[in-house]
Amino acid sequence: MSPIAALSARLVPKPGFRPVPPERRRRRRVQLVWALLVMNVLTFFPDSRLLIPIPSALGRLIAQGSLPLALLLVLTVNRPLRVRPSVYMFLGSLLVTEAVISSLRAEFLVGALYRSTRLTLFVLVLWLLSPWWTRRDLLLVRTHLMMLWAIIGTVLAGVLISPGGAMVDDRLSGVLWPIPATQVGHYAAMATGLTAVLWMAGLLRREVAVLAVLVTVPILLLTHTRTALIALLVGGVIAGLSLFTARARARRLFAIAIGVFSAGALTIGSVVTTWLARGQDTEELGALTGRKVVWDGILAQPRSTFETLFGFGLSNKSFTGLPIDSNWFGTYFDVGVLGVAFCIAMVLFVFVGAWFTPQGPRRAIALFIVAYCVVASFTETGLSEASPYLLELTLAASLVYPRPSREGGA
Structure with missing residues (x-):
């Protein structure tokens, strides 16, 4: 057999071979892009408790390099480049523009x-994912x-392998990848809420x-x-009420x-109170675990008119070395009054859009997420x-985007 004939024989599909349809390949790449965005927000920081020591340079490369990879x-x-017109993304773009302007005059210019x-790159990737917002299969949600389940799986594996290393000050954190307890709580609460809403909507099996x-x-x-527990309860109640009249599962x-x-209120009320107190006395709870001191300092800081409107540039969300722990104070510190206004407008747009979205899974999930974000924003950035x-x-925002009556898969 000649070399050309041998090569042709190799290229001929074998019996039973089924090529992957183009739509499925596109769907998988979209999923990978979203996974890379999630990886990017899993910021890496050196931690001596990691079960597998990850060099700081490698960890930062994985987390930070996932964003340009997602863009590519x-x-x-x-292809060809197309985006959906969106008021929400327009507001996000205004926030990006305002952040760039404020960062140009920041004290720590390189970091800002x-x-x-x-x-900017993060919002650009979100813009480019907008064509997949209206898919009937809720691709981005799933x-x-x-x-979230994968992240929680790493946390669970860590606590099973090294219970002592995973519990810091009696709070569970990640030891396979450095995930603070507050972020672990956020991911667990969000996974719980999305799972419950999808089940109530009949889109997830009970098992x-x-x-x-x-x-x-x-x-x-x-x-x-x-914060994560309270946000989960508030978001879950609002999402459940939106499905209450339409789904028997929600009523049950x-x-x-x-x-x-x-x-529980009658039997384990004292246990719940102890858990919520977390070993803190009345004075510490009244000061919001030290947050109030930081917030008062931000409000008392002298500002010029430009700094009042545009802030001091994007920071690591700390003030005098202490974490700000509030989206609204952190936004005011970084990007000023305009930044706060843009954030409020984005949240209100999603909430109003969800309110006028027809009853169903998309509305319920959107209401859960926006309610969760609003509650968490008071003590999280x-x-x-x-x-x-x-x-x-x-x-x-993708869930409340109007869906055309006739549309293809993407």
Whole structure:
């Protein structure tokens, strides 16, 4: 057999071979882009407790390099380049522009410009993912939930391998990848809420939902993250009420929850109070675990008119070496009054859009996410930077985008 004939024989598909359809390949690349965005917001920091020592340079390369990789990958799947017109993304672009302007006059210019560049690329990738917002299969929601389960899986593996290393000050954190307890609580709460809403909407099997919740809820409780728990409860109630009249599952879940709450209030009320107090006295709780001192300092800081409007440039969300721990104070410090206004407008747009979205899974999920983000924003930062909160708020915005009556898969 000649070399050409041999090569041709190799290129001929074997019996039973089924090529991957182009639509499936595009879907997989879109999922990979979203996974890279999630990886990017899993910021790396050196931690001596890691079970597998990861060099600082390698860890930062993995986390920070995932964003340009996501941009390159989304450019291969979004051809020709097209985006959906979106008020939400327009507001996000205004926030990016304002962040760049404020960072140009920042005291720590290099760090501020790096963070503003990262935010710019982050929002650009979100723009390029907008053609997949209206898919009937909720591709981005399911991908995000799978990533949350994967993150929680690493936390669970870490606590099973090294219980002592994973528990820091009686709070569960990640030891395979450095994930602070507050972030672990956030991911567990978001996974629990999305799983419950998808089950209530009839889009997730009961066995899968029960197994997921039995894993995520204990992890959330082990993190002792009060904000995530309260945000989960508020978001879950709002999402459940949106499905109450349409889904029998939602009504059954509410009945079970009321029964469990009533029994728990009588039997384990003191345990719940102790868990919420987290060993803190009344004075510490009144000062919001030291946050109030930082917030008062931000408000008292002298500012020029420019700094009042545009802030001091994107920072690491700390003030005099202490964490700000509030999206609104952090945004005001970084990007001023205009930045706060843009964040409020983005949240309100998603909430109003969800309110007028027809009853169903998309509305319920969007309401859960936006309610969760609003509650968490009081003691967590993220809506004005590349973070899980901005990623999830964009996910909610994608769900309330008007769906054309006739549209293809993407």
